[in-house]
Amino acid sequence: MNLPEAFKEKMRSLPGCDYDAFIAEYNRPSPLALRINTIKTRAVPVCCTDEVAWCPLGRYYVGAPGKSPLHEAGAYYIQEPSAMAVAEAADIKEGEKVLDLCAAPGGKSTHAACFSPSLLVSNEIVPSRAKVLAQNIERCGIKNAAVTSEAPQKLADKWGEIFDVVIADVPCSGEGMFRRREIAVEEWSEENCAMCAVRSADIIRQAARLTAPGGRIIYSTCTFERAENEDVIENFLREHREFSLSPTPIDDVPGIVRGIGGIGLRLYPHKVKGEGHFVCVLKKQSGAPLSYKTQKLAVQKDAVKLFEQFEKQTLNCNIEYNNTVGSTIYCTPRACPDMSGIRCLRMGLPLGDFERGRFIPHHSLALALKEEEVKRAINLPSEEKAVLSYLHGETLPANLDDGWTLVLTDHISLGWGKAVGGVLKNFYPKGLRK
Numbered sequence: 001m002n003l004p005e006a007f008k009e010k011m012r013s014l015p016g017c018d019y020d021a022f023i024a025e026y027n028r029p030s031p032l033a034l035r036i037n038t039i040k041t042r043a044v045p046v047c048c049t050d051e052v053a054w055c056p057l058g059r060y061y062v063g064a065p066g067k068s069p070l071h072e073a074g075a076y077y078i079q080e081p082s083a084m085a086v087a088e089a090a091d092i093k094e095g096e097k098v099l100d101l102c103a104a105p106g107g108k109s110t111h112a113a114c115f116s117p118s119l120l121v122s123n124e125i126v127p128s129r130a131k132v133l134a135q136n137i138e139r140c141g142i143k144n145a146a147v148t149s150e151a152p153q154k155l156a157d158k159w160g161e162i163f164d165v166v167i168a169d170v171p172c173s174g175e176g177m178f179r180r181r182e183i184a185v186e187e188w189s190e191e192n193c194a195m196c197a198v199r200s201a202d203i204i205r206q207a208a209r210l211t212a213p214g215g216r217i218i219y220s221t222c223t224f225e226r227a228e229n230e231d232v233i234e235n236f237l238r239e240h241r242e243f244s245l246s247p248t249p250i251d252d253v254p255g256i257v258r259g260i261g262g263i264g265l266r267l268y269p270h271k272v273k274g275e276g277h278f279v280c281v282l283k284k285q286s287g288a289p290l291s292y293k294t295q296k297l298a299v300q301k302d303a304v305k306l307f308e309q310f311e312k313q314t315l316n317c318n319i320e321y322n323n324t325v326g327s328t329i330y331c332t333p334r335a336c337p338d339m340s341g342i343r344c345l346r347m348g349l350p351l352g353d354f355e356r357g358r359f360i361p362h363h364s365l366a367l368a369l370k371e372e373e374v375k376r377a378i379n380l381p382s383e384e385k386a387v388l389s390y391l392h393g394e395t396l397p398a399n400l401d402d403g404w405t406l407v408l409t410d411h412i413s414l415g416w417g418k419a420v421g422g423v424l425k426n427f428y429p430k431g432l433r434k
Contacts, residue, residue: 001026001178001179001185002185003023003026003178003185004185004188004189006189006190007175007188008023010224010225011023011224014224014226014260015260016257016260016266017224017268018268018270018271021270022268022269022270024270025179025269025270026178026179026269030179030180030275031060031081031273031274032060032061032062032078033052033058033059033060033061033078033079033080033081033084033274034048034058034059034061034065034076034077034078034079035052035055035057035058035059035076035077035079035084035107035110035111036057036058036059036075036076037057037074037075037076037077037110037114037140037141038057038114039074039113039114039140039141039142040073040074040075040140040141040367040412040413041075041412043075043410044059045059045061045065045068045070045075045076047061047062047063047065047068048060048061049061049062050273052081052084052273052274053253053254053255053272053273054084054085054088054250054253054256054272055081055084055085055088057084057111057114058079058081058084060081060273065078066078068382069380069382069387069388069391069409069414070382070409070410070412072139072391072409072414072432072434073139073367073408073409073410073412073413073414074139074140074141074367074412075410075412077106077107077110077111077136077140079107079111080107080177080180080222080274080275081272081273081274081275082176082222082267082269082272082274082275082276082277083107083108083169083222083274083275083277084107084111085220085250085256085265085267085277085279086108086111086167086169086218086220086277086279087108087111087112087114087115087167087218088111088248088249088250089218089220089248089249089250089265089279089281090112090165090167090216090218090248090281091248091249091281092112092115092117092165093115093164094115094116094117095116095117095118096117096118096164096165097117097118097119097121097162097163097164097165097212097335098112098117098119098120098121098163098164098165098166098167099120099121099123099155099163099165099166099167099210100112100120100121100122100123100167100169101123101152101155101166101167101168101169101203101206101207101210102123102124102125102152102168102169102170102171102203103122103123103124103133103147103167103169104124104126104129104130104132104133105129105132105133105136106122106132106133106136106137106140108167108169109122109133109136109137109142109145109167110136110137110140110142112165112167113137113140113142113144113145117144117164117165118144118333118335119144119146119333119335119336120142120144120145120146121145121146121147121148121163121336121337122137122145122146122147122148123147123148123149123150123152123155124147124148124149125149125150125151125152126149127149127343130147130148130149130345131345133147133345134147134345134346137346138346138363138364138367139367140367141367141368141413142349142368143331143348143349143368144333144348144349145346145348146332146333146336146339146344146346146347146348147344147345147346148339148342148343148344148345149343149344149345150342150343152202152203152206152207152210153202153206154342155206155210155342156206156209156210158337158338158341158342159210159292159337159338160209160210160290160292161209161210161211161212161213161215161290162210162212162290162292162337163210163211163212163215164212164214164215164216165215165216165218166207166210166211166215166216166217166218167217167218167220168203168204168207168217168218168219168220169218169220169221170196170199170200170203170204170219170220170221170228171196171199171200172196172200172221172222172223172225172228173188173192173193173196173223173225173228174187174188174222174223175188175222175223175224175225175276176221176222176223176224176267176269176275176276176277176278177222177275177276179269179275180275193223193225193227193228194227196223196225196228197225197227197228197231197232200221200228200232201232201235201236204217204219204232204233204236205236205239205240207219208236208240208243208284211284212284212289212290213284213285213286213287213288213289213290214283214284214285214286214287214289215283215284216246216281216282216283216284217243217281217282217284218279218280218281218282219232219233219264219279219280219281219282220277220278220279220280221277221278222275222276222277222278223276223278224266224268224276224278226260228278229259229260229263229264229266229278229280230259230260230261230263230264233245233263233264233280233282234261234263236282237282242284242285243282243283243284243285244282244283245262245263245264245280245281245282245283246281246282246283247281248265248279248281250265250279251265255267255268255271255272255273256271256272257271259278259280263280264278264279264280264281265278265279265280266278267279292337292338293337293338294334294335294336294337294338295323295332295336295337295338295339295347296338297322297323297332297334298323298324299321299322299323299324299329300324300329300354302354303321303324303329303354303359304321306354306357306358306359307321307329307351307352307354307359309359310352310359310361310404313375313403313404314361314374314375314376314403314404315369315373315374315375316372316373316374316375317373319331319351319365321351322334323347323348325347327353327354327355328350328351328352328353328362329350329351329352329353329354330347330348330349330350330351331348331349331351332347332348332349333348336348346364349364349365349368350362350364350365351364351365352365360427361404361416363415363416363427363428363429363432366406366407366413366414366415366416367413367414367415368413369406369413370413371406371408371411371413374405374406375403376400376401376403376404376405376406376419377405377406377407377408378396378398378400378405378406378407378408378417378424379408379409379410379411380396380407380408380409380414381409381410382409382410387409387414388434390407390414390415390417390426390428391414391428391432391433391434392433392434393426393428393430393433394426395423395424395425395426396417396423396424396426397422397423397424398417398419398422398423398424399422400419400424401419402418402419402420402421403418403419404416404417404418404419405417405418405419405424407424407428414428415427415428415429416428
């Protein structure tokens with residue numbers, strides 16, 4: 001690769017880098033991996049090979065799993081393997097409240113959701129990227145996530161110290177992704193590294209304001225730049241005596257090494273089967289949990305009647321409906337903080353839209369359901385043409401009673417259809433059709 005000379009000089013002088021082995025790695029192909037989404041399945045795709053050493057859900061793969069209907073069903077998330085270290089290092093416990101502060105496109109958030117937090121808030125300041133984030137939250141069938149698009153400072157001003165886990169995977173100079181993203185090489189400069197370090201320092205300060213007593217920040221980058229990694233943490237700890245370095249579950253994974261001065265963890269492409277990454281966990285001093293204002297929940301009466309009718313006719317399970325936003329009825333997590341004044345794309349699980357006396361179930365609801373939770377379902381094997389026809393938006397034959405029908409592939413939910421007179425009308429969203 002045509003790497004910048006100034007970058008190579010920095011890597012030569014970086015403690016513990018082993019420059020010759022590092023630079024030789026750039027002549028090898030980048031390893032490809034996916035992470036099984038246990039919210040929807042535990043099946044290992046046939047394209048998979050070895051397990052990712054630091055992530056039990058991660059698998060290296062061959063082929064093109066992104067083109068499979070199983071990808072559309074959210075059976076897995078295609079993710080750079082070193083990036084999987086972040087949520088693993090976070091050691092998220094069931095029932096914790098998690099904020100992913102710089103979340104797009106959604107790799108860390110969808111991984112965090114697999115650990116069963118009571119609340120997941122996924123934030124992305126750039127609106128266009130926030131839409132992609134919301135789509136990935138939807139595809140993975142996550143029920144308890146709110147998606148916001150705000151500056152970290154605004155969230156800290158609004159909510160304060162309420163989250164048990166704050167993931168700050170900050171925007172960085174991207175040195176660790178040079179092998180995968182040529183644009184990162186073209187955009188690299190020492191000035192950009194310095195700018196990223198300043199921005200990262202501000203983001204972690206806001207993360208501290210959002211972390212509950214006894215909670216933790218997981219700070220990460222995909223760069224080797226010391227100024228964006230260890231230096232940010234050193235400066236932060238000098239300013240925030242209530243935080244300290246914390247051990248992680250992946251400290252002893254072979255190939256993952258301690259950062260400079262023992263700060264955080266570094267993943268180098270010549271030492272692990274992945275790209276470059278830095279991860280550091282910071283623990284906040286314990287104290288009494290702080291109370292906070294939760295989102296006010298209210299359901300319009302018209303929506304209740306229509307949803308209950310749909311539920312009776314379509315579902316074998318009861319789903320909590322507790323909120324309406326515009327014409328959409330939601331299941332909003334009870335722990336959701338007050339969203340007034342916050343740009344929010346998704347406030348939990350959207351169940352459907354009601355208008356002019358009709359209820360149309362949301363695509364998100366289909367992706368969050370399991371086969372046994374519906375009265376009518378049709379399974380389209382991922383290797384057969386029928387599932388591709390469905391993804392194209394075509395109608396299908398259906399020997400089913402009339403009504404809303406869950407469409408699955410390999411028994412993993414994919415979307416809605418509506419059986420009418422032996423035909424399955426296609427309700428796969430037009431914007432997602434292939």
